[in-house]
Amino acid sequence: MIHPVCRRLRGAGLAISPSPVRLPLLLLLSTSLTFWLAAVARPAAAQSDGSPVLHRIAQTGVLRIAHRESSVPFSFVADGKPHGYAVDLCLRVADALRGALALPALKVEFVPVTPASRIAAIVDGKADLECGSTTNNRERREQVAFTIPHYIAGSRMLVKTGSGIRKLGDLRGKTVVSTAGTTSLAVVRQINGSGAMQIRVVEARDHAEAFAMVEQDKADAFVMDDVLLYGLRANSRNPASYTVTSELLTIEPYAIMLSKQDAEFKRLVDKTLVSAIYSLDTQKLYKKWFQSPIPPHGVNLDIPMSYLLRDAFKFPSDKVAD
Known part of the structure; x- marks a missing residue:
C-alpha cells in the first residue's frame, strides 16, 4: 500500500520510496509541498x-x-x-x-x-x-x-502675437486667465497679491476654455505650463497668431x-x-x-x-x- 505522503508527492511528479528512514523527510517535504501548492493556487484577490x-x-x-x-x-x-x-x-x-x-x-x-x-x-x-x-x-x-x-514643464504665458506682451511687467492692468485648480492660477494670484499690478484674474473650467478666452479677446494672456500652451497653439486655427513667452515663472x-x-x-x-x-x-x-x-x-x-x-x-x- 502506498503511503499517502508518497501518493501526494508522486502526484506532484516526485517518485520517492516510503521507507521508515525516509518518512520524517517525507513528512517535511509534504508540509513544504502543501504550502507551495497553496501559494500557487492562492487567488489573486x-x-x-x-x-x-x-x-x-x-x-x-x-x-x-x-x-x-x-x-x-x-x-x-x-x-x-x-x-x-x-x-x-x-x-x-x-x-x-x-x-x-x-x-x-x-x-x-x-x-x-x-x-x-x-x-x-x-x-x-x-x-x-x-x-x-x-x-x-x-x-x-x-x-x-x-x-x-x-x-x-515650466509655467509661461500664451498671448496674441501682436499684443506686445512678452514679460510679467507687461500684464499691468490686463486680464489674465488660468485654469481652476492649477498651480499656474496660484502663481497669477501671487503675482497680483499686492494689487499693484492691477491685474484682473479670471478662472476657466479647463485649458480649452482658457485658450478660447485669449482667442476671443476676453483675456490678454493665458498663464499655464508651457507644454500645454504649445499643444493648444499647435492645434489652433492659426498657430502663428499666438506666442508663448520665454520668461519662465515656475518649474512643474x-x-x-x-x-x-x-x-x-x-x-x-x-x-x-x-x-x-x-x-x-x-x-x-x-x-x-x-x-x-x-x-x-x-x-x-x-x-x-x-x-x-x-x-x-x-x-x-x-x-x-x-
Whole structure:
C-alpha cells in the first residue's frame, strides 16, 4: 500500500520510496509541498489583501483611470477616446496589473476629470490613477501620492502675437486667465497679491476654455505650463497668431497621481514606471507624443526632451524639489 505522503508527492511528479528512514523527510517535504501548492493556487484577490486598491481591482477586474479632455499631449479626447503620453503610461500599469494579479481580462474604465475635480477623484476612490498633467507639490501630497515624474514643464504665458506682451511687467492692468485648480492660477494670484499690478484674474473650467478666452479677446494672456500652451497653439486655427513667452515663472514636475493610503499599490506603479524608463519604453512614448504627428490634427509639437527630464530619468525618484 502506498503511503499517502508518497501518493501526494508522486502526484506532484516526485517518485520517492516510503521507507521508515525516509518518512520524517517525507513528512517535511509534504508540509513544504502543501504550502507551495497553496501559494500557487492562492487567488489573486487574496494576494492583494494588504492593498485596498489592488483588492478592489482583483475583485472587480477593472482599473479606473482618470483622464483629462484637453491636456494635449498628456491626456485628451480625440475621436471620442482618451489619448496621450500619460494615458499610455497608465496603460503600461494596467499591463503590469494583468500579470501581477493573474487577470489577463482586466478592463480599463476611463473617468473624465477636470483640474478642479482630479484630486477629489483619487481621494474619494472614484479613480485608481489620475493620468494627465498634474504637478507633484507639497500641498497636493497632503492629500494624495505621486509616482515618479514623467515630464518637467515650466509655467509661461500664451498671448496674441501682436499684443506686445512678452514679460510679467507687461500684464499691468490686463486680464489674465488660468485654469481652476492649477498651480499656474496660484502663481497669477501671487503675482497680483499686492494689487499693484492691477491685474484682473479670471478662472476657466479647463485649458480649452482658457485658450478660447485669449482667442476671443476676453483675456490678454493665458498663464499655464508651457507644454500645454504649445499643444493648444499647435492645434489652433492659426498657430502663428499666438506666442508663448520665454520668461519662465515656475518649474512643474508632472506625475501620475494615486491614493496616499495604499503603499503597496504605489510600489507596483513605481516599479512599473521605473522599468519602463530603463527599458527605454518611456523614451519611445516621448518621441511618439512630443516629436511625431499626433491626433486630432496630425500636428508635430516638436519638443525635444529637456535636460531636466533626461537627468530625472537617470535616477528615477518620486522625490521632487518644492
